[in-house]
Amino acid sequence: MAAVPVACTQDRAPAPPTLAESRVRAAWLFLAPLVVLMVLVAGWPLCRTLWFSLTDADLKDLGAARFVGLDNYTGEFGVLRDPDWWRAVGNTLLFAGVSVAIETLLGLVVALVLDADFPGRSVVRAAVLVPWAIPTVVSAKMWAWMLNDQFGVINHVLMTTHLISQPLAWVADPSLALGSVIAVDVWKATPFMALLILAALQMLPTDCYEAARVDGIHPVTVFVRVTLPLIRPALMVAVIFRALDALRVFDLVYVLTSNSRDTMSMSIYARQQLVDFQQVGLGSAAATVLFGTVALCTALAITLGRVRLEGAAG
Amino acid sequence: MRRVLPRLGLYGLASLIVLYSVFPFYYAIVSSLKTGQQLFDPGLIPPQIQFDNYAAVLGQGVFLLDLFNSVVVAVVVVAVSLGVGVTAAYALGRVRFRGRKLLLLSVLGVSMFPQVAVLSGLFELIRALGLYNSLPGLMLAYLIFTLPFTVWVLTTFMRELPKELEEAAIMDGATPWVIVRRVFLPLLWPALVTTGLLAFIGAWNEFLYALTFTLSPEQRTVPVAIALLSGASQHELPWGPIMAASVVVTVPVVALVLVFQRRIVSGLTAGAVKG
Amino acid sequence: MAEIRLRNVNKRFGGVQVINDVSLDIADGEFCVFVGPSGCGKSTLLRMVAGLEEITTGELDIGGKRVTRLPPSARGVAMVFQSYALYPHMTVYDNMAFGLQLARTGKPDIDARVRRAADILALGPLLQRLPKELSGGQRQRVAIGRAIVRSPGVFLFDEPLSNLDAALRVQTRIEIAKLHASLRASMIYVTHDQVEAMTLADRIVLLNAGEAMRRDGSIAQVGRPLDLYHRPANLFVAGFIGSPGMNVLPATLAGATPERAELVLRDGTRASARVDATTLPADATVTLGIRPEHVGLAPADGTSALAGRASHVEQLGEASYLYLETPARDGFLTVRQGGDTGVAPGDAVAVTLPEAHCHVFGPDGRAVPRHLTAGPTGRPGSAGVH
Numbered sequence: 001m002a003a004v005p006v007a008c009t010q011d012r013a014p015a016p017p018t019l020a021e022s023r024v025r026a027a028w029l030f031l032a033p034l035v036v037l038m039v040l041v042a043g044w045p046l047c048r049t050l051w052f053s054l055t056d057a058d059l060k061d062l063g064a065a066r067f068v069g070l071d072n073y074t075g076e077f078g079v080l081r082d083p084d085w086w087r088a089v090g091n092t093l094l095f096a097g098v099s100v101a102i103e104t105l106l107g108l109v110v111a112l113v114l115d116a117d118f119p120g121r122s123v124v125r126a127a128v129l130v131p132w133a134i135p136t137v138v139s140a141k142m143w144a145w146m147l148n149d150q151f152g153v154i155n156h157v158l159m160t161t162h163l164i165s166q167p168l169a170w171v172a173d174p175s176l177a178l179g180s181v182i183a184v185d186v187w188k189a190t191p192f193m194a195l196l197i198l199a200a201l202q203m204l205p206t207d208c209y210e211a212a213r214v215d216g217i218h219p220v221t222v223f224v225r226v227t228l229p230l231i232r233p234a235l236m237v238a239v240i241f242r243a244l245d246a247l248r249v250f251d252l253v254y255v256l257t258s259n260s261r262d263t264m265s266m267s268i269y270a271r272q273q274l275v276d277f278q279q280v281g282l283g284s285a286a287a288t289v290l291f292g293t294v295a296l297c298t299a300l301a302i303t304l305g306r307v308r309l310e311g312a313a314g
Numbered sequence: 315m316r317r318v319l320p321r322l323g324l325y326g327l328a329s330l331i332v333l334y335s336v337f338p339f340y341y342a343i344v345s346s347l348k349t350g351q352q353l354f355d356p357g358l359i360p361p362q363i364q365f366d367n368y369a370a371v372l373g374q375g376v377f378l379l380d381l382f383n384s385v386v387v388a389v390v391v392v393a394v395s396l397g398v399g400v401t402a403a404y405a406l407g408r409v410r411f412r413g414r415k416l417l418l419l420s421v422l423g424v425s426m427f428p429q430v431a432v433l434s435g436l437f438e439l440i441r442a443l444g445l446y447n448s449l450p451g452l453m454l455a456y457l458i459f460t461l462p463f464t465v466w467v468l469t470t471f472m473r474e475l476p477k478e479l480e481e482a483a484i485m486d487g488a489t490p491w492v493i494v495r496r497v498f499l500p501l502l503w504p505a506l507v508t509t510g511l512l513a514f515i516g517a518w519n520e521f522l523y524a525l526t527f528t529l530s531p532e533q534r535t536v537p538v539a540i541a542l543l544s545g546a547s548q549h550e551l552p553w554g555p556i557m558a559a560s561v562v563v564t565v566p567v568v569a570l571v572l573v574f575q576r577r578i579v580s581g582l583t584a585g586a587v588k589g
Numbered sequence: 590m591a592e593i594r595l596r597n598v599n600k601r602f603g604g605v606q607v608i609n610d611v612s613l614d615i616a617d618g619e620f621c622v623f624v625g626p627s628g629c630g631k632s633t634l635l636r637m638v639a640g641l642e643e644i645t646t647g648e649l650d651i652g653g654k655r656v657t658r659l660p661p662s663a664r665g666v667a668m669v670f671q672s673y674a675l676y677p678h679m680t681v682y683d684n685m686a687f688g689l690q691l692a693r694t695g696k697p698d699i700d701a702r703v704r705r706a707a708d709i710l711a712l713g714p715l716l717q718r719l720p721k722e723l724s725g726g727q728r729q730r731v732a733i734g735r736a737i738v739r740s741p742g743v744f745l746f747d748e749p750l751s752n753l754d755a756a757l758r759v760q761t762r763i764e765i766a767k768l769h770a771s772l773r774a775s776m777i778y779v780t781h782d783q784v785e786a787m788t789l790a791d792r793i794v795l796l797n798a799g800e801a802m803r804r805d806g807s808i809a810q811v812g813r814p815l816d817l818y819h820r821p822a823n824l825f826v827a828g829f830i831g832s833p834g835m836n837v838l839p840a841t842l843a844g845a846t847p848e849r850a851e852l853v854l855r856d857g858t859r860a861s862a863r864v865d866a867t868t869l870p871a872d873a874t875v876t877l878g879i880r881p882e883h884v885g886l887a888p889a890d891g892t893s894a895l896a897g898r899a900s901h902v903e904q905l906g907e908a909s910y911l912y913l914e915t916p917a918r919d920g921f922l923t924v925r926q927g928g929d930t931g932v933a934p935g936d937a938v939a940v941t942l943p944e945a946h947c948h949v950f951g952p953d954g955r956a957v958p959r960h961l962t963a964g965p966t967g968r969p970g971s972a973g974v975h
């Protein structure tokens with residue numbers, strides 16, 4: 001052990017940190033509050049939720065929770081055996097799929113209009129931001145009022161134009177309710193989509209357009225062949241962002257149609273079990289399944305959407 | 315004719331977009347100015363402008379209190395997020411160290427979290443800290459979405475600052491803390507305003523936690539207050555006051571957004587397209 | 590005293606070697622220029638001296654102190670960046686005072702130093718302006734001022750003139766030279782422009798790139814500007830220093846004495862050079878090099894003249910350049926002549942290759958020792974490569 005001769009073994013104080021070392025040290029110091037807070041408000045509660053999902057915890061006395069294995073998932077009364085849960089899953093997927101599809105199409109149209117050069121464009125852009133700025137709860141209430149079966153302006157307009165013969169119960173009628181929820185979400189979320197697509201459009205190089213214009217190619221062809229492939233990465237990111245958002249939908253459905261089964265989303269189901277029925281175990285299990293779904297989609301999003309993590313600087 | 319037609323189409327489409335975007339809000343304003351029986355007549359222009367609904371909503375002191383709660387919660391949450399976010403963004407955006415990528419991924423992951431996934435754990439935590447049914451409880455809960463968002467957006471802004479500027483400061487003997495405070499912070503004001511505004515809107519609009527972690531009307535935020543606003547009878551919702559409250563809550567946000575249009579758009583896209 | 594001493598300095602980014610084994614001594618007060626093609630690692634080497642880039646292996650001393658692992662602020666160096674990197678939100682005054690404030694210098698002292706630097710650089714009236722209110726040249730001066738106020742032992746410049754227009758570049762170049770004369774501090778100056786290198790340097794360090802860097806180390810040659818001009822160590826140095834570049838002609842060694850080498854060019858023309866090529870084998874394939882300004886126009890009946898045809902002619906007024914097609918090489922042979930030569934494109938031209946001005950490079954590209962009688966060259970072998 002001691003046989004190795006060491007060239008220079010005067011007991012010196014440890015060498016002062018190099019620039020890189022002191023920067024890394026500072027970086028961790030700078031990150032400490034973030035890490036502590038994230039562990040406190042996200043990491044720890046998430047772990048507790050996972051744990052609760054394996055217990056029979058009750059909201060009134062969380063301390064008395066007993067371990068019950070996977071009962072909350074696959075047991076007789078487990079989430080995965082509850083038709084209501086599967087209904088919520090179906091609603092959520094339908095809602096997410098349809099609303100994001102429509103938002104993408106509409107967003108593309110709005111973005112193309114905003115990308116065109118015409119006087120008054122700034123007014124349109126400002127107008128488009130309005131639905132985005134309105135709190136979800138408020139927009140749900142506004143639309144609930146417009147969709148009101150007796151006094152709503154929408155029924156009124158449709159009646160006076162004879163498109164319908166009697167008022168429709170937009171949010172109460174089981175066959176219409178989810179459609180109404182989607183309609184409101186489309187109204188609220190299309191601006192976000194449009195702005196992201198617009199940003200992508202405005203980053204495109206103009207020279208390939210000029211080349212295409214000179215060549216006399218039809219604008220629609222240019223759009224499909226040139227524009228769409230170029231903005232595809234940005235479009236993918238926007239779609240993924242929106243889809244993840246849609247999968248966890250809560251406020252809109254809750255305010256518009258309350259706890260109705262016809263529109264119940266996974267988030268609403270989980271909260272209902274948790275808070276209204278006080279069954280923390282079951283609610284946590286539902287929340288965990290939702291979390292798993294979203295986590296999976298996020299992982300896909302990060303790989304497919306080519307989200308850049310390493311910057312040039314640093 | 316060939317060239318006029320597309321132009322007309324464009325204007326038609328643009329008008330349609332404006333109408334579609336703005337009409338619901340306009341209609342809410344109109345409705346909030348109607349009272350009594352007028353409310354049930356779906357006219358687009360109020361026969362006379364009356365502020366009874368506003369008086370009704372604001373007259374109940376509790377709505378004003380809720381409004382104040384919303385402001386306090388949002389301001390505190392934004393301040394904390396920016397404070398923690400700036401230094402974290404410097405570390406994540408400008409220092410190379412092992413684990414950076416993992417941290418960035420976690421931050422991104424948490425920002426995409428379904429909020430309900432931590433509901434029971436957070437409920438337990440908030441109750442254990444004695445913060446149930448109080449504003450600090452809400453502030454703590456809101457950090458779960460404002461913090462990752464703030465860090466993510468600020469990191470993209472941080473990366474865009476020139477490398478040589480930081481190196482000049484290093485040559486001048488600046489420590490990382492001095493670089494952040496005296497060199498970068500003054501240059502990041504626009505980014506901070508943008509990010510803060512977006513985080514503010516997020517906190518202002520939050521509903522799930524506010525609904526779950528508060529109990530008494532005095533501790534609510536306005537989204538909950540509006541959602542739970544009920545009239546004299548169970549079945550008849552007081553649409554007039556609800557619309558008035560909605561307008562009160564929305565006008566400041568819409569005004570802010572319109573004033574800071576460009577900033578908002580750049581912030582939204584910094585988080586997504588470039589992120 | 591701030592002499593700089595690099596010992597076997599290497600830099601790798603990841604696994605990629607960027608700087609290979611640099612050992613170099615820069616004397617106190619010396620103006621040393623790092624020059625080389627783009628991407629050869631000049632900035633990296635400078636940044637290692639500054640402390641902004643870690644030294645992968647090797648040691649660095651400044652002013653007799655081992656600073657290899659010290660942060661930049663502890664090295665007594667100041668740097669002027671290519672983009673100036675002024676703090677955009679601070680006035681000129683604050684830009685210069687910032688480093689002093691951080692070093693907790695007293696207010697009166699800061700004020701005195703800033704005002705002195707402002708005097709030197711004629712920045713007095715601009716002290717309260719923001720960088721965005723300054724012209725490019727003024728910003729450049731503020732960047733230099735920011736370095737001056739700290740009275741560093743070593744100034745580091747990374748291509749400080751490349752963002753200026755041509756006229757301003759010359760003017761600022763002269764100002765930097767004057768500054769060096771008055772401050773008597775050591776300066777290291779990075780540029781890819783050999784004119785800047787020739788005009789400013791006490792000593793030039795020419796860096797190898799790519800394969801040559803990996804094979805021979807990063808340093809191609811170190812020496813006074815005219816050393817590199819008159820005694821390029823190899824073909825790379827010969828081609829890099831001087832504009833337009835040295836003409837190179839493939840040749841065969843026909844005979845060598847210690848005094849003189851006899852060569853045969855590709856087309857059979859005979860030439861001689863005052864070099865000692867006795868170490869090379871007979872019939873070795875060599876390269877003859879001659880600068881455009883040393884090629885002579887031969888009288889029509891000239892012996893030992895190289896025949897060619899003018900392809901085109903550039904008239905600069907004070908000089909003209911002839912581009913000759915000749916069987917002795919591919920491409921053009923460039924000839925610089927004072928004034929107007931009267932040669933027109935298409936004319937047949939014969940040129941002489943004066944033996945005193947011919948360089949010979951061996952098969953490996955290394956120069957064969959020249960005999961220089963008189964002239965402005967330095968002591969041979971004063972180059973400080975170790």
Ligand SMILES: Nc1ncnc2c1ncn2[C@@H]1O[C@H](COP(=O)(O)OP(=O)(O)O)[C@@H](O)[C@H]1O
Nearest residue numbers: 602603607625626627628629630631632633634
């Ligand atoms: N931070 C870095 N990471 C990886 N490679 C780098 C880095 N900085 C420079 N290089 C590489 O090192 C080489 C030398 O760069 P540089 O010193 O900037 O060259 P020069 O200043 O001579 O043009 C280049 O090939 C460059 O790509």
Ligand SMILES: [Mg+2]
Nearest residue numbers: 631632633748
């Ligand atoms: Mg460089």
